[in-house]
Amino acid sequence: MDFTIASILGLDGVTNGAIYALVAIALVLVFAVTRIVFIPQGEYVAFGALTMALLQNGQVPGTVWLLLLMAGLAAVLDGAQALRERWPLTRTLRTLASTLALPTTAALLTFWLAPGKPPLLLQAALTLALVTPMGPLVYRLAYRSLADSSVLVLLIVSVGVHFALTGLGLLFFGAEGFRNTPFWDQRFSMGALTVTGQTLIIFAASAALILALFVFFDRTLTGKALRATSVNRTGARLMGISTDGAGSLSFTMAAFIGTLSGLLIGPSTTIYYDSGFLIGLKGFVAAVFAGLTSFPLALAGAVGVGLIESFGSFWASSFKEVIVFTAILPVLLWRSFVDVDHEEH
Amino acid sequence: MKTFIKTTLAAAATLLVSTAALADITIGASLSLTGPGSGLGIPMSNGLKMWPATIGGEKVKLIILDDATDPTKGVQNARRLVSEDKVDVLVGSGVTPVAIAMSEVAAESKTVQLALSPIGLPPGKDAWSFRLPQSNGVMANAMVGHMVKHGVKSVGFLGYTDAYGEQWLQALTPLLEKNGIKLLATERFARADTSVTAQALKLTAANPDAMIVVASGSGAAMPQLGLVERGFKGKFYQTHAAASKDLMRVGGKAVEGTYVTSGPVVVAEQLPDSHPSKALGVKFNADYEKIHGPGTRNQFGAHGYDTALMLEKVVPIALKKGKPGTPEFRAAIKEALETTPALAVSHGVLDYTPTDHWGYRPDTGVVMKVVNGEWKLEP
Numbered sequence: 168m169d170f171t172i173a174s175i176l177g178l179d180g181v182t183n184g185a186i187y188a189l190v191a192i193a194l195v196l197v198f199a200v201t202r203i204v205f206i207p208q209g210e211y212v213a214f215g216a217l218t219m220a221l222l223q224n225g226q227v228p229g230t231v232w233l234l235l236l237m238a239g240l241a242a243v244l245d246g247a248q249a250l251r252e253r254w255p256l257t258r259t260l261r262t263l264a265s266t267l268a269l270p271t272t273a274a275l276l277t278f279w280l281a282p283g284k285p286p287l288l289l290q291a292a293l294t295l296a297l298v299t300p301m302g303p304l305v306y307r308l309a310y311r312s313l314a315d316s317s318v319l320v321l322l323i324v325s326v327g328v329h330f331a332l333t334g335l336g337l338l339f340f341g342a343e344g345f346r347n348t349p350f351w352d353q354r355f356s357m358g359a360l361t362v363t364g365q366t367l368i369i370f371a372a373s374a375a376l377i378l379a380l381f382v383f384f385d386r387t388l389t390g391k392a393l394r395a396t397s398v399n400r401t402g403a404r405l406m407g408i409s410t411d412g413a414g415s416l417s418f419t420m421a422a423f424i425g426t427l428s429g430l431l432i433g434p435s436t437t438i439y440y441d442s443g444f445l446i447g448l449k450g451f452v453a454a455v456f457a458g459l460t461s462f463p464l465a466l467a468g469a470v471g472v473g474l475i476e477s478f479g480s481f482w483a484s485s486f487k488e489v490i491v492f493t494a495i496l497p498v499l500l501w502r503s504f505v506d507v508d509h510e511e512h
Numbered sequence: 513m514k515t516f517i518k519t520t521l522a523a524a525a526t527l528l529v530s531t532a533a534l535a536d537i538t539i540g541a542s543l544s545l546t547g548p549g550s551g552l553g554i555p556m557s558n559g560l561k562m563w564p565a566t567i568g569g570e571k572v573k574l575i576i577l578d579d580a581t582d583p584t585k586g587v588q589n590a591r592r593l594v595s596e597d598k599v600d601v602l603v604g605s606g607v608t609p610v611a612i613a614m615s616e617v618a619a620e621s622k623t624v625q626l627a628l629s630p631i632g633l634p635p636g637k638d639a640w641s642f643r644l645p646q647s648n649g650v651m652a653n654a655m656v657g658h659m660v661k662h663g664v665k666s667v668g669f670l671g672y673t674d675a676y677g678e679q680w681l682q683a684l685t686p687l688l689e690k691n692g693i694k695l696l697a698t699e700r701f702a703r704a705d706t707s708v709t710a711q712a713l714k715l716t717a718a719n720p721d722a723m724i725v726v727a728s729g730s731g732a733a734m735p736q737l738g739l740v741e742r743g744f745k746g747k748f749y750q751t752h753a754a755a756s757k758d759l760m761r762v763g764g765k766a767v768e769g770t771y772v773t774s775g776p777v778v779v780a781e782q783l784p785d786s787h788p789s790k791a792l793g794v795k796f797n798a799d800y801e802k803i804h805g806p807g808t809r810n811q812f813g814a815h816g817y818d819t820a821l822m823l824e825k826v827v828p829i830a831l832k833k834g835k836p837g838t839p840e841f842r843a844a845i846k847e848a849l850e851t852t853p854a855l856a857v858s859h860g861v862l863d864y865t866p867t868d869h870w871g872y873r874p875d876t877g878v879v880m881k882v883v884n885g886e887w888k889l890e891p
Contacts, residue, residue: 175709179710182707183707334546343758344730344762346734346737346762436705437730437733437734439731441704477709480708481713484700484701485673
């Protein structure tokens, strides 16, 4: 191994690491606010990439139907709650409108725009508009009524949601994989190292997102409310912060980040309906590195996972996944020494 | 609620079984309709659905179950089919590890298994298992033959980490050695990998004349793109699991000029008229594309379809020895398969013998070239 090879591998590792970092950050965000280990985070990545792929083919992606179905179910649940709790009519209508408005708008826009193959950026915006609203809907349908359960129960629900979404992914996207058109086709050569425009976009988007998250949590009232919820749910509720609202918001952000990672990774590899799981799992390894609490550590962990993966496949490509997932063992050992009494009983 | 659905389903299944138990031929298939193998399983089940309603004058009852690309589920399905549905023939699975697991049940219950994947079994273990796809050896034969003709002296290998990749490597190694072609580097990857940069670096550093990519479906394009990106300019060879239009859909211009081994069915129209599979292949392609749209033809659907072509030949012979649903009938099917010479199907000509359950003649495989996003038969 010489310097050239190491630098090419390093670049490859950091590029993949940037994607894992986005997944890890979303996992940390959701866990901190809701105590949910959100296994299906990777599914948003796959859904994002595949929705984009179908839009590029000029087809109406199946995600539209999934979104409408989920919104419809959520509306039925809202309606049932309104009847049970005898809400006044205006409140009922307002709730229903807020549940249905965004999904139906996104769906109608897609029906109108998709056949005409809109420009790339508009496709990306449509994809974000289609997949992001699934975040709060997933929270509403699967988690909200169980929000106070133990971490274990929530984890089991996550496994269920993961299987449901993967199955629906197969139904809507089919078994074969897709590769998207890159946003920026430019290539830059620096000696033996070739940097593609897509790689630069991945770096820029990840950095921008991380910065935006930092500003959000540090400077805005909503961000501070989310942080307060993650520190102490009961305390936050006593201060007038809606924990339901916080959960819903964190899921929306997770879905947005997931879809964005999907858009970023779509042009550089073939994505299948079930690719999300492995990407999510690697993001999870990175998030565990951060003890599911710290954003900067999750970032470091993700870049580490990317590098281990890239160098691991150079030295022993048959054992790549073994190397990556074995790396979690020393991390777990180290974490068990660092935070001893974080265990929840 | 769940148990209610389960009981209803079970009751419905029992009802179906009891009404169909009268002398119809029952065929049970377990295919990977979901999970990582669904790219193979779904077209196969499409092929099965093209079956005629009767075979050899008997009504056919076809049961297709999903094994989710899980060997455990495959064995469960096989056991269910054998003990509850009393099937006469087991079909499947389309994915090697699942089909291998199912072969145990076939041998134990003395039911013929028509495996839709090229399963490697130790000698003696495959007494009741017959393979419909060509062995990797038959395909490797076609591939290496083409290499010799085009003066390839050294190759690099980039294959799946699973059984498919391993079996190809085992089939290729002796053939390459015999023909004096050097295998310079062997690298592995998995379908879900997000990049093959590291493997591509090693392979291009070895600088072989040609690269062999062993992968399936749309997964076959990513490694080739990775190698092209690292500046590899030589020939590319792909295997028959990649012989579907997904290679061109995902790979685009980068897969132009790639050589792909395949059963003859994919290019049936381009075969010489004397080829025994030409008429069958052309008919399959036309029928399949009428249902699923132009350009959808593939190896895997044809394997499902070939099962019926084969059964049409052996069932009449077996019917003389016993009634469907009896052990005698099942044994007679095995015997008929082993003794009938030259069973022509859309994928070639099968000569099963009591000692050879692979069947295809070594010259069955063809090599195709990707030209303008279409398959062209290499002479």
